[in-house]
Structures are given as C-alpha cells and as structure tokens.
Amino acid sequence: MSLPRAPYQNVAPDYFARRGLRRYAGVFSLWALGVGAVISGHYSGWNLGLLAGGWGGYALAACLIAVMYLGLVFCIAEMASALPHTGGAYSFARASMGPWGGFVTGLCENVEYVLTPAVIVSFLATYLAAVFGTPTGWLPAYWVAGYAVFVALNVRGVELSFRVTVVVTLASLACLAVFWASALPVAEFGRYALNIGAGPDGKPVELAQGGGPLLPFGLHGALAALPFAVWLFLAIEQLPLAAEESMEPSRDIPRGIVAGFLTLFVSAGLIVWLNPSVAPGSFQLGSSGEPLLDGFRATFGGGLAKVLALVACIGLVASFHTILFAKGRQIYSLSRAGYFPRFLSVTHPRHKTPHVALLAGSAVALAIMFALWFGMGAERGAAVIQGMLLNMAVAGAMLSYLLQAVSFLVLRARMPALARPYRSPLGMAGAAVTIVIAAVTLVYQLLDPVFVSGVLGVGAWFAMGIAWFALVGRHRLVLSPEEAFALKAREAAGGSVAD
Numbered sequence: 001m002s003l004p005r006a007p008y009q010n011v012a013p014d015y016f017a018r019r020g021l022r023r024y025a026g027v028f029s030l031w032a033l034g035v036g037a038v039i040s041g042h043y044s045g046w047n048l049g050l051l052a053g054g055w056g057g058y059a060l061a062a063c064l065i066a067v068m069y070l071g072l073v074f075c076i077a078e079m080a081s082a083l084p085h086t087g088g089a090y091s092f093a094r095a096s097m098g099p100w101g102g103f104v105t106g107l108c109e110n111v112e113y114v115l116t117p118a119v120i121v122s123f124l125a126t127y128l129a130a131v132f133g134t135p136t137g138w139l140p141a142y143w144v145a146g147y148a149v150f151v152a153l154n155v156r157g158v159e160l161s162f163r164v165t166v167v168v169t170l171a172s173l174a175c176l177a178v179f180w181a182s183a184l185p186v187a188e189f190g191r192y193a194l195n196i197g198a199g200p201d202g203k204p205v206e207l208a209q210g211g212g213p214l215l216p217f218g219l220h221g222a223l224a225a226l227p228f229a230v231w232l233f234l235a236i237e238q239l240p241l242a243a244e245e246s247m248e249p250s251r252d253i254p255r256g257i258v259a260g261f262l263t264l265f266v267s268a269g270l271i272v273w274l275n276p277s278v279a280p281g282s283f284q285l286g287s288s289g290e291p292l293l294d295g296f297r298a299t300f301g302g303g304l305a306k307v308l309a310l311v312a313c314i315g316l317v318a319s320f321h322t323i324l325f326a327k328g329r330q331i332y333s334l335s336r337a338g339y340f341p342r343f344l345s346v347t348h349p350r351h352k353t354p355h356v357a358l359l360a361g362s363a364v365a366l367a368i369m370f371a372l373w374f375g376m377g378a379e380r381g382a383a384v385i386q387g388m389l390l391n392m393a394v395a396g397a398m399l400s401y402l403l404q405a406v407s408f409l410v411l412r413a414r415m416p417a418l419a420r421p422y423r424s425p426l427g428m429a430g431a432a433v434t435i436v437i438a439a440v441t442l443v444y445q446l447l448d449p450v451f452v453s454g455v456l457g458v459g460a461w462f463a464m465g466i467a468w469f470a471l472v473g474r475h476r477l478v479l480s481p482e483e484a485f486a487l488k489a490r491e492a493a494g495g496s497v498a499d
Helices: 027-042 046-082 089-132 136-156 158-186 189-193 218-224 226-232 236-245 249-274 291-300 302-336 355-376 378-414 427-447 449-471 481-492
Strands: 196-198 204-206
Touching (some): 027 158, 027 236, 027 249, 046 196, 046 218, 046 236, 046 427, 089 136, 089 236, 089 302, 089 355, 089 378, 089 449, 136 158, 136 302, 136 355, 158 249, 158 291, 218 226, 218 427, 226 249, 226 378, 226 427, 236 302, 236 378, 291 302, 302 355, 427 449
Antiparallel strands (some): 196 204
C-alpha cells in the first residue's frame, strides 16, 4: 500500500537542502549538553521549595522527582534510538498519536524551551548586577547582551556550540565540586538544614538553634515542594533534539542521556544535602536568589563575594547556552514539518544552524520579559520573571513528560516490531510512574496561588498555538523525516496512515 500524500503540500526541490544540519556530536558532547542544560538548577531555583516542605519534605520531593526523571530518561532513550530525528518529543508523539498529538506535545516543549532561558538569563543578570554594582533599572541590558552573545555562538556552528558546551559544563561541575569539598568540614546538618519549623498559623518559622523536624509540614509539604524540585533535573530531556547532529544517534543518545542523568543525580544529592547544611541554613536559603553564593560566603567568608558571584555565573551560562541550542532545534523541527511557519526552519547557508528559529524564539522571550518589566515596574517585574516564567516552564515540562510517557506506552502497544536498538530496563512500568508523578506535580502547581498564574499563562500559550494549527498549520504539513517515518511505521503496524 502506498503512502497517502494528501495531507502534505509539495515543496520546492531545495526545501530540505536549505534546512540541512551538520553531524558532529558524540557521547561525551551529548552528556555535556544534557548536564549543562540542567546544571543552573543546582546553582539557583532549586532552593525555593525549602519553605514549602522543610528540608525533609524537600528531600522527599527531590527523590520522587528523581524517580520520575529516571522513568522518563529510559523512555526517551528507547524512543530516541528508534526514532533518531531532531523532532524529539514531537516526533515520538507524532509516530504514536498522529499530527495533533505531535503538535500538542511539541507545543508543550516549546513553552519550556522558550521560557527557561529567559528565567536563567534573569538570574544571570541578578548575579552580574551584584558583582558590578549595576542599578536594578539596567538589568534588561544584561538580558539583551546575554541573548546576543549566546545566540551568536549557537549560530556560528554546531562544532563551536558543542565545544563551548563541554567547557562551561565541566567548569560548572568543578565549581560545584569546590563547594562540596569546602562545605563538608563545616556542615552542621541539624543546626542549619533543620532550622525550619511550623508556626501557630502553619507558616514556616526559623528555628535559631535548628533541631527542627524532618517534615514540619507533613506529607502535604513534601508534595507542595514537587514543582520546585523539578529544577534539579529540568531540561535533561532535550538530548533527542540533537539527533540529526549526532554521529550515531541510535547509540549515542541513549548513552549520553543516561550518563547525564546519573551525573545530575549525584550533583543534586550533594547540593540538597550540603548547601542547606551551612549558614545561613534552610530558612533563609528558601527565599534566596543566589543559594550557592550564600554557601560560598559561609565556607570562604564574605570578602570573596564578588569573585564567588562571578564563579557562580558559570552554571547559569552553561544552562543558558545549552537550552538556547535546544530551543533552536525544537522550533526548527516543528517548522520544517509545517507545524510552525516554514520560514523558521531555514538554516544558515554556511554554518548549517537554525539561525532563524534561534532569533525568533529569543525575540519572543525578550518581548515577554520586557512586557512584564514595564507592565509591573522594575522591582516587581524582575521577581515575576523569575517566578511566573519559571512556573510556566515547569508546567509546560510536566505536560510534555505526560505526553512523552503516553507516547512510549502507545508505541510499545501498537508497534511492538519497531526496531529498538535500546530498550528501557523499566519498561511500561517506568512510563506509568512518570505519568503519575508528573500529574501530581501539575496538580500541586494548580493548588499553589503563586504557581497557578503560570499554569494559566501556559493555557493562553496553548490556546494561541492550537488556534494556529487548527486554522493554518495542519493544512500546510511537509513530508519531513519525522512525518515520513511516522507514516511508514504506522503502515507497517497495520494502523491507519491517513491520520
């Protein structure tokens, strides 16, 4: 039976030639890409959940989130080995659930990858302003400069992008290792990590001498901390977006993503244990915008504060650079297949990088940041950017994890004969656990009045995206590698290929 071409439009002969990528990455480069994307979450952002659950509640939440990511990583490793395309989550869902499933899953990731760099560059601007004594009103200048420099690096070529990724990832891990080594001799877990108690009104209070309970707010507090613990692993799932720039994607991506997760698991455990175990302790760390710098001050003294702040920027730079890489490939893949406007997938004629997607995604992020900045005033705008946009990124991620786990289950059930060079050792049980924990995390976002505004923002993003696809996008699809693979796989499985 021949494949139906009705849903797809004919394109110019040079369509794919103008959208070519260059292969370069091996296992080590992919490991660095995954670790680098996440590592800023070990520098700042992770700690905001300490006040929600206390140290013990947050640690329990972090363990649950680690289990969720373990299941997700194995699911992605299997699907990426079977479907080695730049589309990543979109291509997995497209093969299992058709064009609508592919688009909605891609839209979820789009929220995450457009907004997460915006959150990271806002943290980076805060650190740099502290170093150079810059007035708050000039923070947007750091945003623009950050995007300009690292978009340019990503456009310059995949080789340079991965070299920079390897360097900044290794440097950021070295910085964390210095902190762990310096904190071990002076750590006082009982006094500092357990210095949060529940007041008469149920709100957190600081215990001057520590010795508080592990779970001051019970199991509810641990579950309320789930959305914050996501920051310890958020974006490890981006590796499949580099599939068409990998030398042997079916082999290298599973190895790179599993190795990256194991590295992050060790780092997350050490930072959650040691950072709250030194002054100023969990209570003050729970509202800090620079927890690692606070830890360095406790171990090295305040005289090195500015130098240490510059060092702490390394992790933020690593994640900013690598998630910009992912954003460009994610927009590129959806555009190449016609789900997004096609001009977004044109690649640089010399460097073969998705420069239009990088520029467009960065322009959208900066526009949102400036709208919040001027709409709410400088002081409040900065806080909202670091809060609401972080919440929106986490909500988009949870929805994409749900859909990717569902894609895994559907592919296992409907396409058992699909060639899978790598198979998840957790199988369908790992996907089911991922779905449950991601769903609970999303529910607790909706229960938190701070988080709910971010979730509603994601809803508005979805409404605009779905309207575009319903009215325009689904009528302009192109038979890209992801689309052709999905049609052939469904035909071989005996399913409908009309979609």
